[in-house]
Amino acid sequence: EVQLVESGGGLVQPGGSLRLSCAASGFTFSIYRMNWVRQAPGKGLEWVSTIYSDARRTSYADSVKGRFTISRDNAKNTLYLQMNSLKPEDTAVYYCQHHSTGTKGQGTQVTVSS
Helix, strand or coil: CEEEEEEEEEEEECCCCCCEEEEEECCHHHHCEEEEEHHHHHHHHCEEEEEECCCCCCCCCCCCCCCCCEEEEECCCEEEEEEEECCCHHHHEEEEEEECCCECCCCCEEECCC
């Protein structure tokens, strides 16, 4: 059973940084593409970023390109999202997602506010 547990969210001022983590278990993490997605209050789920199993290929939504960096440590079964230059519009619940099954974790809240 795919299990994903996100952490690292919190309240940060505009321009600040946060690093999200996602601990994966129940599947062979190293062979699957993984996503970060987010859901802002009152809005639908938005794709943020994807990383391939080899950790070399990544893609980003235009809204976060140049500010966010996705990475993974296959030895630790952990996915990361480094978020810099945060904006109020980045406020959302962030989820890591198994690319093939669509399974998400419980999410971690990120709030960007002064």
